[in-house]
Amino acid sequence: MVAASLKQTKMTILLSVNAAAILIAGVLIASAIWLNGGLDFKVVGERSDEVDEKLTQTAMIDAESNNENELTEEQKKYITSVHTNEGMNSEPVPDGELWAGDSIFIYQTGNVDICVGGDLKDLGSMYWQTSNQEVISGFYNSARTWLGYSPDTCRTPIIKGVGKTTITAGTYDGTRRDTIDVVVLEAPKDKWKYEVLSLVNQERVRNGLEKLSWGETCASAAEVRAEEIVTVYSHTRPDGSNWDTACIEPTGGYSTYLEGENLVVGSSAVSPETAVAAWMNSEKHRENILNPNYTKLAVGFVFSPDTQYKTHWSQYFSNF
Numbered sequence: 001m002v003a004a005s006l007k008q009t010k011m012t013i014l015l016s017v018n019a020a021a022i023l024i025a026g027v028l029i030a031s032a033i034w035l036n037g038g039l040d041f042k043v044v045g046e047r048s049d050e051v052d053e054k055l056t057q058t059a060m061i062d063a064e065s066n067n068e069n070e071l072t073e074e075q076k077k078y079i080t081s082v083h084t085n086e087g088m089n090s091e092p093v094p095d096g097e098l099w100a101g102d103s104i105f106i107y108q109t110g111n112v113d114i115c116v117g118g119d120l121k122d123l124g125s126m127y128w129q130t131s132n133q134e135v136i137s138g139f140y141n142s143a144r145t146w147l148g149y150s151p152d153t154c155r156t157p158i159i160k161g162v163g164k165t166t167i168t169a170g171t172y173d174g175t176r177r178d179t180i181d182v183v184v185l186e187a188p189k190d191k192w193k194y195e196v197l198s199l200v201n202q203e204r205v206r207n208g209l210e211k212l213s214w215g216e217t218c219a220s221a222a223e224v225r226a227e228e229i230v231t232v233y234s235h236t237r238p239d240g241s242n243w244d245t246a247c248i249e250p251t252g253g254y255s256t257y258l259e260g261e262n263l264v265v266g267s268s269a270v271s272p273e274t275a276v277a278a279w280m281n282s283e284k285h286r287e288n289i290l291n292p293n294y295t296k297l298a299v300g301f302v303f304s305p306d307t308q309y310k311t312h313w314s315q316y317f318s319n320f
Helices: 073-082 189-206 216-228 272-280 283-289
Strands: 039-045 048-055 103-107 126-130 136-140 154-159 163-171 177-185 259-265 296-303 311-318
Touching (some): 126 136, 189 272, 189 283, 189 296, 189 311, 216 259, 216 296, 259 272, 272 283, 272 311, 283 311
Parallel strands (some): 039 126, 103 177
Antiparallel strands (some): 039 048, 039 136, 126 163, 136 154, 163 177, 259 311, 296 311
16 A cells, blocks of 8 residues: 655555464455454353353455465464463473462463463363453463464463452363462553564664664654554544644655554554564565665554454654
8 A cells, every 4th residue: 555645755554454473364354354253262160161252363454455465384483483471381380280480460462371381281171260350351262373372271361451360270180270370461551662663673683774763753643543543443544634644744854754654453463572573474564664764663552452453553654
């Protein structure tokens, strides 16, 4: 998709719906695409199964053709490598237990699945409980494989709020049972935006390009755009104007103002790593990230748990 310019030359802008590692092709529609019908998963209580909610994925679409874009094996490895469940798998697990440690923390975006520790496998059917349903109400009885998690040893938590809960899990054959305290925190919004800049610069250096600096001039515009795509997921703003009207170019000093926008939303863009992986796994988004003519990058991020996509990211590239 090429942005029309009302002033001077603008650069290619890009749009993706949730990113990265989709292992299933879905039925796609323009700019808000959900896997047809979703995937049904059960919330599992101790020795009881209850259907509660659906875990759905979105598929990546090309901004111009609206064609499905299935990930290559190389891309699947990339997204898996940048998103691991640290803290739960690092130490041997005692006999009869499921975790070596006593507590973990995760962010409200659901940046990780909850996994049993160590090298445990072949556990068979398990039950999972939560003590505080205002924080985690239950679990999908599968894991987000597109983020690198194994359904044999991990569960996707259904996060309802911030706070503390105790997870109890065990095998139905009675050989293992354990508890772990889970603290759910608000996503560190400002920290994450600068982490996106850092990850983008790692990609640019890897490709022989200069690093981008923080785009203070368009920082407010990037945040506004992230807020706007909560209600209208498009490069057209809710008032009908073009995306590049969000940032006002400074007067004088530039022969050409260059601007670009990347957007991503949804359940695979749950952290800086997964958002950047989503963009890097899309040819057009990658072109913006690796465009040698840009010098600045501002990032917007909005987490809105009661909306369709929940996580909303914007990148605003410029040369001013």
